[in-house]
Amino acid sequence: NAGVMQNPRHLVRRRGQEARLRCSPMKGHSHVYWYRQLPEEGLKFMVYLQKENIIDESGMPKERFSAEFPKEGPSILRIQQVVRGDSAAYFCASSPTSGLYNEQFFGPGTRLTVL
Amino acid sequence: ELKVEQNPLFLSMQEGKNYTIYCNYSTTSDRLYWYRQDPGKSLESLFVLLSNGAVKQEGRLMASLDTKARLSTLHITAAVHDLSATYFCAVDNSGSARQLTFGSGTQLTVLP
Numbered sequence: 001n002a003g004v005m006q007n008p009r010h011l012v013r014r015r016g017q018e019a020r021l022r023c024s025p026m027k028g029h030s031h032v033y034w035y036r037q038l039p040e041e042g043l044k045f046m047v048y049l050q051k052e053n054i055i056d057e058s059g060m061p062k063e064r065f066s067a068e069f070p071k072e073g074p075s076i077l078r079i080q081q082v083v084r085g086d087s088a089a090y091f092c093a094s095s096p097t098s099g100l101y102n103e104q105f106f107g108p109g110t111r112l113t114v115l
Numbered sequence: 116e117l118k119v120e121q122n123p124l125f126l127s128m129q130e131g132k133n134y135t136i137y138c139n140y141s142t143t144s145d146r147l148y149w150y151r152q153d154p155g156k157s158l159e160s161l162f163v164l165l166s167n168g169a170v171k172q173e174g175r176l177m178a179s180l181d182t183k184a185r186l187s188t189l190h191i192t193a194a195v196h197d198l199s200a201t202y203f204c205a206v207d208n209s210g211s212a213r214q215l216t217f218g219s220g221t222q223l224t225v226l227p
Contacts, residue, residue, distance in 0.1 A: 033213075048213055102207045109157050
């Protein structure tokens with residue numbers, strides 16, 4: 001059973017370009033979460049999605065950031081017009097459709113560097 | 116707003132010694148998670164603690180949860196170099212939001 005897949009693992013963008021980060025949840029998981037980790041810090045929640053629905057985007061910056069989880073295909077975190085402050089590791093996690101608790105399984109992360 | 120505090124933030128210890136990492140959180144929750152992260156890697160789930168008084172052990176690590184004190188501990192017994200990593204606790208806000216709130220992490224270095 002493959003774990004959470006993320007790609008690319010490393011992404012370099014110049015200021016003003018767009019970054020697209022992809023996440024495929026574990027098989028049987030329909031809940032997807034995106035977190036951001038700045039250097040030497042813990043993870044900060046950004047957004048929680050189910051198929052075709054954004055459930056909670058309270059941690060997402062209001063501008064330039066968007067996320068989707070279409071019926072088919074991976075979840076996408078999109079950052080438009082990137083700035084240096086967007087440089088971070090972005091982790092995707094997934095959890096089962098049903099279950100007694102909210103254990104989240106993390107992908108390997110995408111490390112975004114903005115030049 | 117849920118806040119999660121870990122201490123210490125940095126911990127150097129010698130092989131063979133014991134130590135405890137503390138995780139305090141600010142609002143009621145009965146679900147707490149411990150993760151390990153190696154440099155440049157993702158998070159590996161260590162323990163899931165689901166109720167007051169829960170205690171779980173795996174190898175040299177033991178985690179416990181006191182929901183009344185809003186405190187979890189991660190105890191390291193007879194540390195070995197392979198345990199060097201950053202350890203995070205995370206709390207589920209137990210509501211419908213399902214987001215995890217993470218502590219800042221404890222960077223553990225086990226010295227020979």
